[in-house]
Amino acid sequence: FGNVSSPPNYWDMELGTKVPGNREMCANLLKLTQYFNCIHFAGGYPVEPVDIHASVRHLDVVYDKLTLTDKAMHAYSLGKERVEDVMEMVRIAGGLSNEEFEATPRIYTNINSTSPLKHDHPMIDGCLRMVRRGQAVVVTPFTLAGAMAPVTMAGAVAQSIAEALCAIALFQYVNPGCACAIGTFTSNVDMKSGAPAFGTPEYMRATQMTGQMARFYGLPLRSSGVCAANVPDGQAMWETSNSLWAAVQSGTNMVYHAAGWLEGGLIASPEKFIMDCEVLQQIQRYLDPGLSATGTDDIALDAIKSVGNEGHFFGIQHTQDRYATAFYQPFLSDWKNYEGWEAAGSVWTPDRAHTMFKNIIANFEAPAIDEAIREELADFVARRKSEGGAPTDF
Known part of the structure; x- marks a missing residue:
């Protein structure tokens, strides 16, 4: 299970409205990523810090990721500079030689196809740079049935599989045996508005169908924990739970966006992150x-x-002899009956999650890192910033 990745906007109970993400918000979500053991890897930026220019954004955020978390690391596959910079930063953080870095996957990337039936150059270029150095890639077509793919789920899944396999075949040609996974992000649109819908019955079935095909091809599977809800309410939780159970039932190996996703990926929310972690821990308990x-x-x-x-x-x-460990103990759910709930002062679940979020951030302790490595990372970031980072057209 991994954290939410790439929303441009942020929402929490204190703000009460969505706002563009910034570096502090991104760092706070990274702290939640580190805090919860049910989150196993740090995906892309948990919210885009749009206060940092896109040319150097990857340098600051990856520095934060490497110093605030010790979870498995991700690189955006967006051309030469970003991929090369992130691979070098991960190598530095691990205290590795180039040979040690390339001996086994130390980092992964994920790309989406430009459906229908297209991959773009920066993403393929970034993946090729990764696989040439022995790193892992995930290919996840983003096919919305009725919009970028056929309206039937079999047709949408068939197109998705084709888009993924053509890229994976290219990577295997360049470096036979390189670490590749196939992803599914096939859902449907609301045919009344055209808006993406997530956590739907169609989304669940498409995930399960792709899981069967992934096993047929002998590939690991990536899916997601997603919803279309705009705030952390009942809709958000049942849609996300649908997505997460589809992931479990499909045999998914890697679940993106497992905590914190709202509004079809346009919002990251710390309250939703914590509420999702309660669900994730219950799923993990169920699978014990x-x-x-x-x-x-x-x-x-x-x-x-x-x-x-x-x-x-x-x-x-x-x-x-067994009562202390017999059953799952929630950290967020309130199991008191109605009278006890009222006597203690009723608090809605998102409010409890907000209080927990504030406490986690106030008491957060970053994992230990060698000061020489921290300084080397900081020096690398400063040098690449002075060189201009990644080129942009603005």
Whole structure:
């Protein structure tokens, strides 16, 4: 599971409206990425820091990612300079020689096709630079049924598979055996407005169909935890839960945007991030094989006999030995009954998440990093900024 990636806007309970992202907002979402163990990798920028010019944005954000988190690292595949800079920064952060960096994947990138039936040059160029140095690539067509792909799910998935495989075949030709995964981002549009819809039954089925095809081709699968809702409300959570369960049921290996996504990817929200992490941890608990263990102590016939048909299980030794770890304990959900909830002061879930967000940021401790490495990273960023970073047309 990875954090939300690339929304241009940010929303939280304090602001109450969406605003363009900035570096502080991006850094705070990176801190949440580090804090929650259910988040395994740091995807793209959790919100675009548009206060940093696009030519040097990757330098500042990757520096923040490498110093605020120790999660698996991502590079945007947007041409030569950004990919080369990020690979070098990851090499520096790992204290690796070029040979050690290239010996195994240390970083990954993800590209989207320009549906229908097209890849663009900067993304393919960036991927080719990655695979030549032994790094991992994920190819994820962005096919919206009824708009950029056929209105039928079989047609949309077929087009998506074709768009992904042609790029993967190219990368395998350049570096046979290079690390590639296939992605799915096939959903439908609202045929009344043309707006993208996510977490729909069609989205779920397309993800599962792509999972079957990924297994057929022997490729790892990437999918997403997405929704179309504009705020962290009930719609946001049921759509995201639909997306996440489709990922689980499809055999997905890598779930993008698993926490923090709103408004079809236009908004990143810390409250939504924390609410999603509660769902992710419950999914992870559900997938724990120990939950359905069937040993003698698990079937508990002796405990059932000891209680009989007139007692209860709260106080018996079998329960006392296990109660602390028997069940999933939520960090955000409130399980009090209505009267207890009212007596304690009722607080809506997004408000509880906002309070938790503020506490996490106030008490955040970054992972340890060697000061010599930090200085080398800072020097690299300063040098590349002085050289102009990546060229832009503005």
